[in-house]
Amino acid sequence: MARYLSGEKREFQTCTNCVMDTTDSKIVFDERGVCDFCNDYYSNILPRWNNVDNDLELMETARKIREAGKGKKYDCIIGMSGGVDSSYLCYIAKVKMKLRPLIFVVDTGWNLNVAVENIEKIVKKLDLDMFTEVVNWNEMRDLQLAFFKSQVPYQDTPQDHAIFAALYNFAVKNGIKYVLTGANNATECIRPPIEWVYQNDLTLIKDIHKKFGKVSLKTFPLCGMVRYRIFYPLFKGMKRVAPLNMVEYDYDKVKIFLKEYFGWQAYENKHYENVFTRFYEGYYMPHKFGYDKRKCYFSNLILTGGMTRDNAIQELQETAYSADMIQEDKEYIAKKLGISVDEFDELIKGENKTFEDYKNTFGLIQIGTKVLRMLGVEKKKFR
Numbered sequence: 283m284a285r286y287l288s289g290e291k292r293e294f295q296t297c298t299n300c301v302m303d304t305t306d307s308k309i310v311f312d313e314r315g316v317c318d319f320c321n322d323y324y325s326n327i328l329p330r331w332n333n334v335d336n337d338l339e340l341m342e343t344a345r346k347i348r349e350a351g352k353g354k355k356y357d358c359i360i361g362m363s364g365g366v367d368s369s370y371l372c373y374i375a376k377v378k379m380k381l382r383p384l385i386f387v388v389d390t391g392w393n394l395n396v397a398v399e400n401i402e403k404i405v406k407k408l409d410l411d412m413f414t415e416v417v418n419w420n421e422m423r424d425l426q427l428a429f430f431k432s433q434v435p436y437q438d439t440p441q442d443h444a445i446f447a448a449l450y451n452f453a454v455k456n457g458i459k460y461v462l463t464g465a466n467n468a469t470e471c472i473r474p475p476i477e478w479v480y481q482n483d484l485t486l487i488k489d490i491h492k493k494f495g496k497v498s499l500k501t502f503p504l505c506g507m508v509r510y511r512i513f514y515p516l517f518k519g520m521k522r523v524a525p526l527n528m529v530e531y532d533y534d535k536v537k538i539f540l541k542e543y544f545g546w547q548a549y550e551n552k553h554y555e556n557v558f559t560r561f562y563e564g565y566y567m568p569h570k571f572g573y574d575k576r577k578c579y580f581s582n583l584i585l586t587g588g589m590t591r592d593n594a595i596q597e598l599q600e601t602a603y604s605a606d607m608i609q610e611d612k613e614y615i616a617k618k619l620g621i622s623v624d625e626f627d628e629l630i631k632g633e634n635k636t637f638e639d640y641k642n643t644f645g646l647i648q649i650g651t652k653v654l655r656m657l658g659v660e661k662k663k664f665r
């Protein structure tokens with residue numbers, strides 16, 4: 283079967299409107315040199331998205347959630363990371379929507395103190411209940427090592443999958459129908475291309491673990507696409523709601539608000555909520571694969587008016603963080619994973635692979651997403 287990611291070299295080109303470029307092998311430019319992400323944003327996302335408070339929709343959604351949760355201890359659940367999106371979501375849910383959310387935290391073993399402190403401040407001030415699921419470290423470590431050995435770019439998959447699966451499995455198991463997500467158009471209209479960030483694919487996870495893992499995944503949270511997209515919503519009544527798309531969401535204003543209201547603290551970068559993510563996004567991906575996720579974050583900001591293209595280009599010329607800190611993180615991560623720094627360096631030097639070198643359900647996911655897009659459920663660009 284033909285490969286989706288052919289690996290053919292293209293002449294390097296950067297979008298004239300944002301900072302996405304041909305390190306995304308499937309990017310398409312129009313005659314003005316504007317990429318398909320930008321064109322999709324202006325023709326599909328922006329016209330349907332007014333970044334203003336939609337009180338009617340927010341209140342109606344809140345009413346439905348309260349109604350469904352009558353007599354129950356919690357009427358919804360929020361997966362909380364301590365970052366901007368989920369922190370603000372807690373505020374919207376409790377103060378604006380008058381809901382009774384359970385705050386759900388997943389401890390993957392990598393959380394930064396600043397994130398944990400943010401969570402505690404918000405939970406305390408809003409007087410919310412919190413549940414922390416601690417992922418078995420031995421299993422987490424084994425799966426993460428297996429991923430490094432597999433040489434695929436998506437080293438955040440073990441953590442991301444655990445966080446995602448734990449939340450949805452917990453919600454369904456405990457009869458909490460509404461899952462509130464921090465998904466929003468403002469910071470997520472440009473998604474990283476599939477070769478940078480591969481989807482939630484249990485087949486791939488299991489195959490990589492089978493080939494390179496040593497410890498069996500007895501308690502590790504797992505949830506496949508069929509269970510998540512079909513079984514949970516259709517047979518368990520699970521509903522996902524994204525309230526941040528119903529309120530004005532100005533990233534910088536929200537950050538200031540969180541600081542003033544909760545004493546919340548920012549990380550250096552939106553997604554560096556832990557050491558592993560910082561190392562993986564700031565060093566491993568750009569160094570080993572030439573993929574720089576800041577290009578997505580910055581392009582989002584350019585489209586939504588939070589950054590100029592010139593500033594983005596300037597910032598991209600600097601490494602994401604300092605060489606000293608990279609070395610420090612490398613040593614810390616190697617030690618935590620139980621390997622030497624030399625062994626870790628060898629792993630990083632290995633031959634690059636993609637999901638197509640392993641069992642996967644990419645074809646099925648692609649068809650499913652195309653159908654959702656046709657039905658208008660999925661508005662974001664997918665490739």
Ligand SMILES: [Zn+2]
Pocket residue numbers: 297298299300301302316317318319320321
């Ligand atoms: Zn663009």
